[in-house]
Amino acid sequence: MTFDDYRSGFVAIIGRPNVGKSTLINSLVGKKISIVSTKPNTTRTAIRGIISGDGYQVVLVDTPGIHKPRSRLGARLNNTATDAMSDVDLAVVVVDASASMGPGDERVLASAPPGSFIVLNKVDRASKSAIMDRLLRLSSYNMEEYFPISAKTLEGVDELREAIVAKMPSGPPYYPPGVVSDTTETEWIAELVREALLEILREELPHSLATMVTEVEESYIRCEIFVERDSQKGIVVGHRGSNLKEVGILVRKSLPPKMYLELVVKVAKDWQSQNRYLDEFGL
Numbered sequence: 001m002t003f004d005d006y007r008s009g010f011v012a013i014i015g016r017p018n019v020g021k022s023t024l025i026n027s028l029v030g031k032k033i034s035i036v037s038t039k040p041n042t043t044r045t046a047i048r049g050i051i052s053g054d055g056y057q058v059v060l061v062d063t064p065g066i067h068k069p070r071s072r073l074g075a076r077l078n079n080t081a082t083d084a085m086s087d088v089d090l091a092v093v094v095v096d097a098s099a100s101m102g103p104g105d106e107r108v109l110a111s112a113p114p115g116s117f118i119v120l121n122k123v124d125r126a127s128k129s130a131i132m133d134r135l136l137r138l139s140s141y142n143m144e145e146y147f148p149i150s151a152k153t154l155e156g157v158d159e160l161r162e163a164i165v166a167k168m169p170s171g172p173p174y175y176p177p178g179v180v181s182d183t184t185e186t187e188w189i190a191e192l193v194r195e196a197l198l199e200i201l202r203e204e205l206p207h208s209l210a211t212m213v214t215e216v217e218e219s220y221i222r223c224e225i226f227v228e229r230d231s232q233k234g235i236v237v238g239h240r241g242s243n244l245k246e247v248g249i250l251v252r253k254s255l256p257p258k259m260y261l262e263l264v265v266k267v268a269k270d271w272q273s274q275n276r277y278l279d280e281f282g283l
Ligand SMILES: Nc1nc2c(ncn2[C@@H]2O[C@H](COP(=O)(O)OP(=O)(O)OP(=O)(O)O)[C@@H](O)[C@H]2O)c(=O)[nH]1
Pocket: 015, 016, 017, 018, 019, 020, 021, 022, 023, 024, 035, 036, 037, 038, 039, 040, 041, 042, 043, 064, 065, 121, 122, 123, 124, 125, 149, 150, 151, 152, 153
């Protein structure tokens, strides 16, 4: 069997935090894969979405937002983002049409290899003239193609998908047809818990939380929540456990019925600066 007529490849979706990378991956794949959040920097691991169609398969790498490292964790996140760039067939740079361009965007654009695509996302939130102005400015980067889209309303998403597929080299499928993500179930649940915590705690401690599923049985899941300091434990637990209760309610909506979810809060002192914890959390 030859794959002369089959196209496949890896595509990195890059952009500063909150520009809509996860939403775009979900729209391109057509199912909810990675976790979408209103908080920047929630995409920690390079969760992949896979677009499989007749004669093609595209593996999307959702890289963490590139930002200046503030701790060892920050440095690692940047490494993951850069590694993902060196091994892909195409980089897609996502820019937010509804926010002004900042140094973060410039950095990502400068790091993208020639021949990358530029996606101007959230056009549903920008005026026509603002979109034109932005496209004009972006054209100085000399990338291959420019796509004004809305990952939310799906405007322009089909055209982008087709253009991505057209750029893929001949090659075999990397995953069985029908697979849309290689994220394991436990990672998925840990992300759901983390997502729910961010939603509930809001401004309180977005950067010093990690979650890990430590036990899964037929109808029981134990997920541990790690914070850096004792004082943060109380914030996470909430008055008489009210926050954890809310997290449980939110997460259970995505789990099979009758699944018991146990949430345990633990203190891992300064985990963001310790390789031991970073390895354990797969960061
Ligand atoms: N109006 C509008 N909102 C969007 C669009 N795309 C994404 N958003 C919103 O923008 C916010 C951030 O989207 P994400 O997909 O989490 O962004 P991200 O780039 O993956 O963010 P990080 O995980 O922080 O790197 C969410 O509230 C999305 O609903 C869009 O096309 N239009």
